[in-house]
Amino acid sequence: MEGDMQKRELHIMPPDMVVKAATIALGMLALFLFIAALSELRAFRYIGTGVPATNTITVTGMGEVFAVPDLATFSVSVREEALEVADAQETAADKMNTIIAYLQQQGVEEKDIKTVSYNVYPRYEWQQAPCPADSRICPPGKSVMTGFEVHQTISVKVRDTERAGDLLSGVGSRGASDVSGLTFTTDDDDALRAEARALAIEDARGKAAELANSLNVRLVRIVGFHESDYGYPPMPYAYGMGGDMMVRSEAAMKAPELPVGENKIVSNVSVTYEIR
Structure with a gap:
């Protein structure tokens, strides 16, 4: 009889050990989820990254904006x-x-x-x-x-x-x-660059539509985008003080004529479309 009771004896884990085990399990689960989420974010950092290979076309566009310097x-x-x-x-x-x-x-x-x-x-x-x-x-x-x-x-x-x-x-x-x-x-270059970018994207969109029509395909979505912009730098002017720095001629003190001209901001984009 006593032998049967010994065989049926239950071993119950102390409560503090249960809490520790549960904490470790939850921590490992949270770490796994964090790593998985981080991998997903890295995969979609840029437009087109991680996109599976499909039928695509790539077009370029350019936009130019002229502005009088202020x-x-x-x-x-x-x-x-x-x-x-x-x-x-x-x-x-x-x-x-x-x-x-x-x-x-x-x-x-x-x-x-x-x-x-x-x-x-x-x-x-x-x-x-x-x-x-x-x-x-x-x-x-x-x-x-x-x-x-x-x-x-x-x-x-x-x-x-x-x-x-x-x-x-x-x-x-x-x-x-x-x-x-x-x-x-120009004091507000950002607005000019944004305007040039919009013109470049519109130019690329028109080229893509024309090419898709020629190929008898349909544009599905944008899977890649790249932009490079540049502006022609303003021409620097040199202004001489003339002669010794303590003795200056009348010609050196005359206010020079300084034509302002125009500055040009250019944006170039490359857009890749999935086609069907």
């Missing part, structure tokens, strides 16, 4: 030399502050004036010792520090392009050492 950008630099760093910095700061004050008085907003570089360099000069008259061997020369150079450059945006020439002349007469990098661009 933004002029140029750089202004001040370069000063002195025996002491502090003296060079003070002189350069005075000139740059005068230039910035002039630009703001002419309506250039503070947000459109940005410092792009500020550098302090030691200046060296190679000095050769005089050769003795009674010897063919000259003593070696040496590099001697002769002072310091401070170089500061700001970038200026002018939203009234017709005034760009006057501002170039104005900063030149107020101590600028260099004025360079003048370009004419």
Whole structure:
């Protein structure tokens, strides 16, 4: 009798072990689902990725948009030399502050004036010792520090392009050492690129419809898309200060004529269609 009772004895797992086992099982299930979902997302990151091989045609389209630039950008630099760093910095700061004050008085907003570089360099000069008259061997020369150079450059945006020439002349007469990098661009390039893209897609759609009609097939859906866009960069203008930076001729101070012209934004697309 006792033997039968022993055979029928049940072994019940403690509750804490049940909880641990269930937690491990749920964790493994969650990990499996996460990996599966991640794989699906990677498979469909781009249009056309993971699409099974079918009958397809690929067409290209191009869209062009022309726009008159509404933004002029140029750089202004001040370069000063002195025996002491502090003296060079003070002189350069005075000139740059005068230039910035002039630009703001002419309506250039503070947000459109940005410092792009500020550098302090030691200046060296190679000095050769005089050769003795009674010897063919000259003593070696040496590099001697002769002072310091401070170089500061700001970038200026002018939203009234017709005034760009006057501002170039104005900063030149107020101590600028260099004025360079003048370009004419459009302030809202994104809208122009979107317009060019829409024209390119429409061009590709028309070509696809014409080709499908010629092949006597039907366009089903888009299974691939690629875009490349570019715009012809604006032509930079160089504006010389003329002569010594402290003495400038009347011709150098005259406001130059600066034709703005047009900028072109181009978008090229490639579209792949499934056909039946």
